[in-house]
Amino acid sequence: MTLRLSAATYRYAGARRDALDSVDLEISTGSVLGVVGPNEAGKSTLCLVASGLAPVVVSGRLSGSVTIDGRETTDMRPHELAQRCGILFQDAQAQLSGTASTVFEEVAFGPRNLGLSLPAVIERVEACLGALGIASLADRDPARLSGGQAQLVALAAILALRPDFLILDEPTSQLDPQGTRLVGDALRRLVRESRTAILVVEHKTALLDRLADRVVVVDEGRIVREGPTADVLGDAALPGHGVEPPPRVRVQSALAAAGLGTAAETDRLMAELAT
Amino acid sequence: MIAVEIRGVAYSYPGGVRALDRVDLAIGPGEALAIIGQNGSGKSTLVRHLNGLLRPDEGQVLLDGSAVGRRHVAELARLVGLAFQDPDRQIFAGSVRREVAFGPRNLGLRGAELDGRVAEALEEVGLAGSAGENPYDLGYSRRKLLSIASVLAMRTPVVVLDEPTTGQDLRGVARVRAIVAARTAEGRTVITVSHDMRFVAETFGRVVVMRAGRIVLDGTPAEVFAEVNWPALADAYLEPPLAARVGARLRVGSTPTEASLVHALAARA
Numbered sequence: 001m002t003l004r005l006s007a008a009t010y011r012y013a014g015a016r017r018d019a020l021d022s023v024d025l026e027i028s029t030g031s032v033l034g035v036v037g038p039n040e041a042g043k044s045t046l047c048l049v050a051s052g053l054a055p056v057v058v059s060g061r062l063s064g065s066v067t068i069d070g071r072e073t074t075d076m077r078p079h080e081l082a083q084r085c086g087i088l089f090q091d092a093q094a095q096l097s098g099t100a101s102t103v104f105e106e107v108a109f110g111p112r113n114l115g116l117s118l119p120a121v122i123e124r125v126e127a128c129l130g131a132l133g134i135a136s137l138a139d140r141d142p143a144r145l146s147g148g149q150a151q152l153v154a155l156a157a158i159l160a161l162r163p164d165f166l167i168l169d170e171p172t173s174q175l176d177p178q179g180t181r182l183v184g185d186a187l188r189r190l191v192r193e194s195r196t197a198i199l200v201v202e203h204k205t206a207l208l209d210r211l212a213d214r215v216v217v218v219d220e221g222r223i224v225r226e227g228p229t230a231d232v233l234g235d236a237a238l239p240g241h242g243v244e245p246p247p248r249v250r251v252q253s254a255l256a257a258a259g260l261g262t263a264a265e266t267d268r269l270m271a272e273l274a275t
Numbered sequence: 276m277i278a279v280e281i282r283g284v285a286y287s288y289p290g291g292v293r294a295l296d297r298v299d300l301a302i303g304p305g306e307a308l309a310i311i312g313q314n315g316s317g318k319s320t321l322v323r324h325l326n327g328l329l330r331p332d333e334g335q336v337l338l339d340g341s342a343v344g345r346r347h348v349a350e351l352a353r354l355v356g357l358a359f360q361d362p363d364r365q366i367f368a369g370s371v372r373r374e375v376a377f378g379p380r381n382l383g384l385r386g387a388e389l390d391g392r393v394a395e396a397l398e399e400v401g402l403a404g405s406a407g408e409n410p411y412d413l414g415y416s417r418r419k420l421l422s423i424a425s426v427l428a429m430r431t432p433v434v435v436l437d438e439p440t441t442g443q444d445l446r447g448v449a450r451v452r453a454i455v456a457a458r459t460a461e462g463r464t465v466i467t468v469s470h471d472m473r474f475v476a477e478t479f480g481r482v483v484v485m486r487a488g489r490i491v492l493d494g495t496p497a498e499v500f501a502e503v504n505w506p507a508l509a510d511a512y513l514e515p516p517l518a519a520r521v522g523a524r525l526r527v528g529s530t531p532t533e534a535s536l537v538h539a540l541a542a543r544a
Binding site: 094 | 290312315319361363416442443444448470472516533534536540544
């Protein structure tokens, strides 16, 4: 299964310039693609276009193509698209349905709409809450959650739909280090066990360092760098694109710049500390 | 410029979740203080007591020695500016300029003085070129900077920034760091709530760790992230920055930032 953008160019209705400019990329079964880039580079637009929400729901003009297994997403019906491709917005609070009185009901909302049996719905909801470490929130009112809690609940609600493709726009932006780690673990497990394909936009390059197979750098609507995660995140040009390298890379380059320790020594040290 | 004192403050949300459990914290004028801790540890609840958005069940908050008590939110807004974690809970005006002007206008500013205040705040957050735009046409990271600009324009003696680096790229984080440094240089107090350990260690002179509604560590970044405190940090579901772990491993003392690590290693070499 593959979701592919080919020369995808997108301009929001009324905008004077393209938000995405000739983007080519694909995500396929069992792999994670990380997306980094400066503020306003087009990362969120990329999520909207890849998920098919733009231009179907968010109006604008799309040229080039976005396909799932060869079919144009613009030809797919909304419910069909929603089942194949789940998106988590940057603003998690905006994603919650506003109709559920408990977190459990909120996460159950999607699976129930898929017409699953009640035991199957319960099994999915419990599995998702457990994977993200938020089983204790099950009875809470979704409207009374902290920013980080709301983000985890919104993610659980998407995971419960078990889409083939998962588009995540900064899924850990409001999470503490432990929550971030739990999300990383849950996503890795999802890729391994369910063969889900994930596109994830993140400023936390440390998370991508552990999670992504490949990383693309988006700047001014274009993909300016693409490659295996270690190569892209270790690229000295990364800060020039407004992207903070992961701590591992920063500490190593600080030591190297100060003439303290060879690359092999610092590599060994980082490997020790990682365990 | 004023001191902030939190004395024995306890607070429970309706429904019984006890968010603050008798917190004591004194913050001097011109201090740059970061509050860190797990989601739900009480950080945002604590700072919402500083401008009267929440009132304590027990204890009291003092600004410059005088109790916040029943003082009106509008009065407190002259003393404490709070930029929310979620900018969309704060933004309401139809243009960036009007959004930032709202606070100072309520302070009675008009004309050139008001325009100057707004222009300066927008310049500082890098939004000078967007003054005429609708805030909701800005991306999340710029809406976040807009919410900070609205607080800066109030020129309050105490500035509170709740997760100011969320969604910011390197340049945005550098901007926020410069904003904090400029405020403290003027003698204003800056308090932040953050999960961004690098930002905290490099920007703030004092770090407070919260766990389950209590303060469990309080000190400089070098003190709080020192190896002796790692178990307490782990209890609070936090971990020290990588530079601190490298420094401890190489036995050069507590090095919470990459610069301090390099400095300590160079001194040893």
